Amino acid sequence: MMAALIFVVSLATLLMFFVSYCRSLMASSSRHPLSKEVRDVTGISASASGQDFVRVMQLLRLCPERREDRAGLRAVEVYYGILDLLEKTVARVLPSLHFWMEQERAGCANFAVVLLDRRIAFSREILAQQDEF
Amino acid sequence: MPGSVATFIWYLGTALELAFVVCSIARKSFFRYFFLNLYFLLAIGSGIGRHFTLGRFGLNSDEYRYAYFYTDALLTLALYMALVSLYSHVFGELRFGKYLRLTAVLLLLGTALFSYAVVQQSTDRLSTNFAYELSQNLYFVGLVLTYVLWGAVLKLRETRTRLVQFVLSLGLYFSAYAAAYALLNLANRYSVVLFIGPVMGCFLPLSWTLTIWRHSEEDRLVPGQLVAVPR
Numbered sequence: 001m002m003a004a005l006i007f008v009v010s011l012a013t014l015l016m017f018f019v020s021y022c023r024s025l026m027a028s029s030s031r032h033p034l035s036k037e038v039r040d041v042t043g044i045s046a047s048a049s050g051q052d053f054v055r056v057m058q059l060l061r062l063c064p065e066r067r068e069d070r071a072g073l074r075a076v077e078v079y080y081g082i083l084d085l086l087e088k089t090v091a092r093v094l095p096s097l098h099f100w101m102e103q104e105r106a107g108c109a110n111f112a113v114v115l116l117d118r119r120i121a122f123s124r125e126i127l128a129q130q131d132e133f
Numbered sequence: 134m135p136g137s138v139a140t141f142i143w144y145l146g147t148a149l150e151l152a153f154v155v156c157s158i159a160r161k162s163f164f165r166y167f168f169l170n171l172y173f174l175l176a177i178g179s180g181i182g183r184h185f186t187l188g189r190f191g192l193n194s195d196e197y198r199y200a201y202f203y204t205d206a207l208l209t210l211a212l213y214m215a216l217v218s219l220y221s222h223v224f225g226e227l228r229f230g231k232y233l234r235l236t237a238v239l240l241l242l243g244t245a246l247f248s249y250a251v252v253q254q255s256t257d258r259l260s261t262n263f264a265y266e267l268s269q270n271l272y273f274v275g276l277v278l279t280y281v282l283w284g285a286v287l288k289l290r291e292t293r294t295r296l297v298q299f300v301l302s303l304g305l306y307f308s309a310y311a312a313a314y315a316l317l318n319l320a321n322r323y324s325v326v327l328f329i330g331p332v333m334g335c336f337l338p339l340s341w342t343l344t345i346w347r348h349s350e351e352d353r354l355v356p357g358q359l360v361a362v363p364r
Contacts, residue, residue, distance in 0.1 A: 007315035013280065014308035020283070021301040027354040028294050071343055 022079040025072045026107045029114040038117040048113050050105025053080055056112040063119035064126065073115060080108040142331045143180060149338035150176050156346045165350070168218035169299070172211040173338060179204035202264040209268040209275075213241065216278055216303065222296055223285055240278075244270045276307040294352040295344055302340035309333040 039045055042056060057077070083105050091097045150173040157163045163170055183200055190196040217237040224233060248266040282300055291297055313329040 003315045003318035007312055007319060010276075010308045010311035010315060013276070014305065014312055017283070017301055017304035017308055021298070021305055024294070024297050024301055024354065028298075028348065028352065030355065068343065068347055071339065 018075075019079070022076055023107070025076060026111045029111055030107075032114045032117065034113065035117050035120070037120055038113060041120070042113060042116065044113060048106055048109035050083075050102050050109055053105060053109040053112055056109055056116055060112060060116050060119065063116065064123055066115075066119060066122050069115050069118065073112070076108050076111050080105060083108070138328060139331065142328065142335065143184075146331070146335045146338065147177055147180050149335055149342060153338045153342040153345065156342050160345055160349070162345060162350065166218070166299075166345070168211070168215040169341065172208070172215045175211045176208055179208055202268075206264040206268050209271045210241075213237075213271055213275055216275055216282070219296070219300055219303070220278075220282055220285075222293075223282060223289065223291060223300075240274060241271075244274055272307065272310065276304075276311055279304045279307050292353040292355070293350070294348045294354045295350060297354065298344040298348070299341060302337060302344065305340070306333060306337040309336065 034044075041059060042048070042052070044052060048056065060073070083101050086097070087101050087105075091101055153173050154163075154170050154177075157166055157170055183197070183204060186194075186197045186200040217233070220233055220237075245267060248263060248270050252262040252266050279300065283304055285291075286297060286300055310330060310333050313333055316329065317327070
C-alpha cells in the first residue's frame, strides 16, 4: 500500500518536472531569430502552430543530425506525444483544455523549427568545410 | 557477478559522469559548480572501488556489502550537498547563505538521528542498516527539497538557464528514482524493474552535461514560459 502511494506520488512529481523540463528547453530556444531559409523551407513566417510539428519533424530527419540536439528533441517529442494523446482523450471531455494544449503543441513546433534552423546552418558549415578541401 | 546489461549501464554512467567533469572544466565552470563536480568525482571513485571489491571478494561477501552501502551513503550525502549548493546559487543574491547552511546541517543531523532511531532496535548489522536507512531517508528529503527549490525558482523568477535546468534535472532524477524503488517493491518478480534505477542514474549526468555544454553562464530564459499555466 505504502509502495503504491509512493509510486503514484513520485509519478505525479516526475510528470510535473518533465513538463517543466520540456518547457525550459522550449523557453531556452524561444529567443532564437529564425533565418530566411528556414522560413522559406517551412512556410512559417512568424510562429508555428501545433499542427506544424509533425511536418517540421519530417524536415528535421532529412538534415544531418547534431548530437547535442538529440536528447532535447527526444524529450520534446515525448512531450508532444503526451499532449497529442491528451488532446484526443481528455480535451474532448474538458474543452477548456483545448486552448492550453494548442499553445503547448505550438511551443513544441517552435522548438523543432529552431532546431531545423540550426541543422540547416550546420549543414551549410559542413558543405563550406568540404569546399575548402 | 553482475550481467552484461548491468556492466554496460555502469560503464555508460561512469563515462557520462566523467563527461560532465570534463565539460565543466572546458567551460571554465568547475569551481562555480564545485559540489556537482565533487558528486560525480566521488561517484566515479565509488564505482571503481565497488568494482574492485566485487572482483576481489564476490557479490555475497561482507566486504562488498559494506563497500556498497557505505559508498551509497557517501554519494547520497554528496548529492545532498550538491542540492544545497544549488540552493546557495538561487538564494545567493538574497544573502541567506548563513541561515541556509545552518538549516541544511540541522536537516542532515535530523535525518541521521531519525535513521539511527529506526535501526537501533536491530543489533544485527546495525552499521549497514544505518547506512541504508540514511541513504533512503536522504533521498526522500532530497526529493522534498528539490520540489521546494523549484517552487523558489518560480517564485523568484529565476532566469539563469543553466541553474533552472540543473534543478529540473535533479527533480526528474529524484522522482524517477523514487518511482523505480517503489516499483521494485511492487513488482520485483519482473527482472526489467531491476534496471530502471541504474538507467535513471545515467540520466542525471547526461542531462547536466548537455546543460553545461549547451548553455553558458550568461544564457537567460523567460521565467513566464516555465509555468504550465500562465499567471
